[in-house]
Amino acid sequence: MQENAEQTLDGLNEILRLRREKLFEMQKNGKNPFEIMKYDVTHHSGDIINNYEELEGKTVSVAGRLMSKRVMGKASFCHIQDIQGNIQAYVARDCIGEESYACFKKLDIGDIVGVKGEVFKTKTGEVSIHASEVLLLSKSLQVLPEKFHGLKDTDMRYRQRYVDLIVNQEVKETFIKRSKIISEIRRYLDNMGFIEVETPVLVPNAGGAAARPFDTHYNALDEDVHLRISLELYLKRLIVGGLERVYEIGRVFRNEGLSVRHNPEFTLLELYQAYTDYHGMMDLCENLFRDVALKVLGTTKITYEGVEMDLSKPFERLTMVDAVRKYAGVDFSEIKTEEEAKKLADQYHIEYEDRHKKGDILNLFFEKFVEEKLDQPTFIMDHPVEISPLAKRKPNDPDYTERFELFITKREMANAFSELNDPIDQRARFEAQEELKRQGDEEANTIDEDFLNALEHGMPPTGGIGIGIDRLVMLLTGAAAIRDVLLFPTMKPLD
RNA sequence: GCACCAUUAGCUCAGAUGGUAGAGCAACUGACUCUUAAUCAGUGGGCCCCGGGUUCGAGUCCCUGAUGGUGCACCA
Numbered sequence: 001m002q003e004n005a006e007q008t009l010d011g012l013n014e015i016l017r018l019r020r021e022k023l024f025e026m027q028k029n030g031k032n033p034f035e036i037m038k039y040d041v042t043h044h045s046g047d048i049i050n051n052y053e054e055l056e057g058k059t060v061s062v063a064g065r066l067m068s069k070r071v072m073g074k075a076s077f078c079h080i081q082d083i084q085g086n087i088q089a090y091v092a093r094d095c096i097g098e099e100s101y102a103c104f105k106k107l108d109i110g111d112i113v114g115v116k117g118e119v120f121k122t123k124t125g126e127v128s129i130h131a132s133e134v135l136l137l138s139k140s141l142q143v144l145p146e147k148f149h150g151l152k153d154t155d156m157r158y159r160q161r162y163v164d165l166i167v168n169q170e171v172k173e174t175f176i177k178r179s180k181i182i183s184e185i186r187r188y189l190d191n192m193g194f195i196e197v198e199t200p201v202l203v204p205n206a207g208g209a210a211a212r213p214f215d216t217h218y219n220a221l222d223e224d225v226h227l228r229i230s231l232e233l234y235l236k237r238l239i240v241g242g243l244e245r246v247y248e249i250g251r252v253f254r255n256e257g258l259s260v261r262h263n264p265e266f267t268l269l270e271l272y273q274a275y276t277d278y279h280g281m282m283d284l285c286e287n288l289f290r291d292v293a294l295k296v297l298g299t300t301k302i303t304y305e306g307v308e309m310d311l312s313k314p315f316e317r318l319t320m321v322d323a324v325r326k327y328a329g330v331d332f333s334e335i336k337t338e339e340e341a342k343k344l345a346d347q348y349h350i351e352y353e354d355r356h357k358k359g360d361i362l363n364l365f366f367e368k369f370v371e372e373k374l375d376q377p378t379f380i381m382d383h384p385v386e387i388s389p390l391a392k393r394k395p396n397d398p399d400y401t402e403r404f405e406l407f408i409t410k411r412e413m414a415n416a417f418s419e420l421n422d423p424i425d426q427r428a429r430f431e432a433q434e435e436l437k438r439q440g441d442e443e444a445n446t447i448d449e450d451f452l453n454a455l456e457h458g459m460p461p462t463g464g465i466g467i468g469i470d471r472l473v474m475l476l477t478g479a480a481a482i483r484d485v486l487l488f489p490t491m492k493p494l495d
Numbered sequence: 496g497c498a499c500c501a502u503u504a505g506c507u508c509a510g511a512u513g514g515u516a517g518a519g520c521a522a523c524u525g526a527c528u529c530u531u532a533a534u535c536a537g538u539g540g541g542c543c544c545c546g547g548g549u550u551c552g553a554g555u556c557c558c559u560g561a562u563g564g565u566g567c568a569c570c571a
Contacts, residue, residue: 014540015505015522068531075528092528109521123529142505146520148532149507155563156506167506211570256570257496266571405571412571443570468571492562 019108019141026139033139039063039114046084048119049127060129061116062087063137065166066107068147076104077128080115085169088128089115095132103136109147110140110166158489171484177296178473178485182249184295185269185469188288194245194271199234201227201251207451208232208390210443211254214264227253230466231270232390233451236419239272239462240454247271249469260481261411264490267469274460277392277418278402281463282379285406285414286315288467289377293476304409304475307375315377315406320366323380328369332362355439359384359399374407389429389445391417408475416465423455 026032043060064082075092093101095117107113117131145151150167157164157171164171186196204223206213208230218225231248238246249269256262273280290311293300300312321332330348335341341361345352350364362384374380381404385393391401402418420426427447436444473485483489 013505018522068533070530070533071527072530072533073527075530077530077533079531088531090529094528122531124531126529126531128529143521144506146506146532148520152507153502153563155502158563209571252571254570257568259567259570260565262570268571415571466571471571494562 015143016141019139019143022106022108023139023141026136031136033136036135036137039135039137041114044084045080045082045087048087048129049085052119052121052127055119057118057120059116059118059132061114061133062129063114064112065140066109066111066113067144069107069109071105074101078107080113081166088122088126089117089131089134090120090122090128091115091131091134095130096134100134104134107134107136108140110142110144111136112138112140154483155491158483159491159494161487174473174477174479174485175487177477180296181292181473181476182469184292185249185288188291189247189271192245192284194247194273195243197235197238197243197246197248198250199228199231199238199248203228205233205446205448207445207448209252209254210387210445212256212442214253214255229254231268232464232466233448235270235272236459236462236464237451237454239274239419240457240459244274244460245272258490260483261471261474263470263482263486266482266486269467269469270464272419272462272464274462276463277461278381278404278416278463281416281465282315282317282404284463285416285465285467286377289472292472296476302476302478304478305480307409309376309408311377315379317379317381317404319382319400320362320380320384321382321400323370323378324362324365326370327373328365330365330369332358332365335362355436355441357386359386363387371407372410375409377406377408379404379406385429386432388417389433390420390426392420392422393425411471412468413471413475414465414467416463419459419462419464421455421459421461423452426455427452 023033040061041063043055043062045062045064048055048060048062062080062082064080066078067081067086068079070077074094075090078089078091079086080089091101091104096104114135114137115129115131116133117129120128120130122128145163145167151157151164157168165175190196202218202225204225206226206229209232211229213226213229215224215226217223229252231250231252235246235248247269249267251265252268253265255264258264273284290300293302293311301308301310318326325331328348330344335344335358338358341358342352345361345364348365350361350368352361352364356364366380370380382394382400383391383403383405385399385401388401388403391403394400394402404416405412406414420429430445430447430452433445434447437446470482470485473479474482477485479485
């Protein structure tokens with residue numbers, strides 16, 4: 001077996017060949033690093049550095065990746081990297097023995113090692129471990145990127161995230177922060193009496209949002225199925241079922257383009273709360289953003305791409321009609337018909353399609369003139385009914401709905417409604433969506449009969465909200481691209 | 496899907512006007528018992544993204560294609 005392995009050396013470049021040869025040499029001498037089963041780790045790097053007073057002179061053992069090595073004859077320094085960061089070790093021949101020191105000198109950057117020794121400070125004041133033992137725990141056969149410039153090539157950073165995580169510390173911090181954000185959200189909602197649920201990913205009817213789904217086939221039932229595009233319709237069924245407060249943090253899939261803020265699979269939080277409305281959702285959303293920022297960052301003041309904001313200040317609340325009036329100078333409250341709206345769109349050189357109605361035109365004005373202005377946290381409220389097939393109408397203005405979207409740094413961060421619970425109106429809205437689909441709108445919803453059946457059993461008045469977790473993480477970590485907050489973003493295969 | 500830009504050593508990058516492919520780090524050999532982008536001396540390392548074309552000659556110019564980045568479109 002080893003002979004086979006050695007034959008594979010032929011095509012390799014010099015550096016890779018040498019590392020494999022080192023490994024085979026060790027294996028021949030009965031020191032196969034891959035036979036090491038465990039190592040007794042007593043401390044992590046950061047704990048030692050932060051608790052130096054207490055640990056000085058004590059013996060500790062750490063384990064991690066060898067990130068640097070400076071050999072000065074019979075004594076050396078190296079850095080070991082673990083989950084918390086780096087710690088220096090001082091390795092002297094006279095302390096670990098001649099044979100061990102010879103092994104140490106053969107270690108490569110990237111090897112996994114265990115170091116045991118006393119905690120001390122060097123002349124220059126760096127907290128270090130005075131090694132009494134250095135063990136190779138696993139061999140690295142690949143070469144890490146250069147220590148000073150690191151790995152910059154975005155293609156390789158995303159495809160080989162493990163390397164990115166090893167050499168770019170801020171990447172590791174981003175993903176640790178992402179994890180904290182999600183656990184703080186869970187803690188916040190759990191404390192409010194929400195229960196976390198899981199609903200189907202493979203669905204016969206991909207509804208609850210305007211998006212093209214991924215299609216696949218379930219062989220055992222010989223049925224075409226889709227990957228979900230939202231969580232909405234199943235969570236509302238649970239409100240009908242009496243669970244009162246539910247949420248799900250889950251992956252959804254939309255068969256659409258990639259961009260700096262779009263990935264075909266992304267993480268959505270949706271929650272539904274019985275006996276409240278979209279005002280309740282606005283308060284909840286605002287408080288949630290604030291609380292998470294405070295817990296994870298220790299402050300509500302953040303800067304994203306040069307935009308400073310303080311999440312502790314009340315978020316601006318503006319209806320879509322008011323926003324268009326404010327930023328485009330166009331007053332849709334005076335527009336009564338589709339014809340008037342389209343004439344206005346012509347004047348402002350806004351392109352629309354035949355099937356667009358008054359509310360669609362208002363939304364086009366919003367997208368063209370308002371979105372780009374919404375840097376500070378702003379709730380845009382009361383969307384037209386045409387673009388809100390799952391939201392309750394405003395009782396005194398049935399062309400509009402009790403809906404809001406939260407915008408921060410020009411990006412939609414959340415979308416919420418007073419949930420439509422009238423099954424007859426809901427059926428009519430679905431039918432309008434199906435008509436749009438017939439007219440060529442590939443993102444329109446289709447009728448979900450079982451969901452309608454659920455509504456017919458009676459759904460309490462309910463507020464619901466969806467929050468894009470990836471974009472929230474981008475905001476709180478300062479990440480410029482969604483790919484920087486996804487461990488393994490979607491990439492085109494190389495072959 | 497469209498436009499523009501990029502792709503050169505393991506990594507980060509140079510390579511005017513077409514004329515034998517370069518640096519730093521990493522690696523290898525040697526020296527060195529408090530270094531830290533260690534230092535000093537020496538050595539090796541390349542399908543210049545793939546494929547065509549122009550040319551006496553292409554990393555460089557032209558055309559296909561691949562992958563990535565940015566913007567647009569779609570969308571959250």
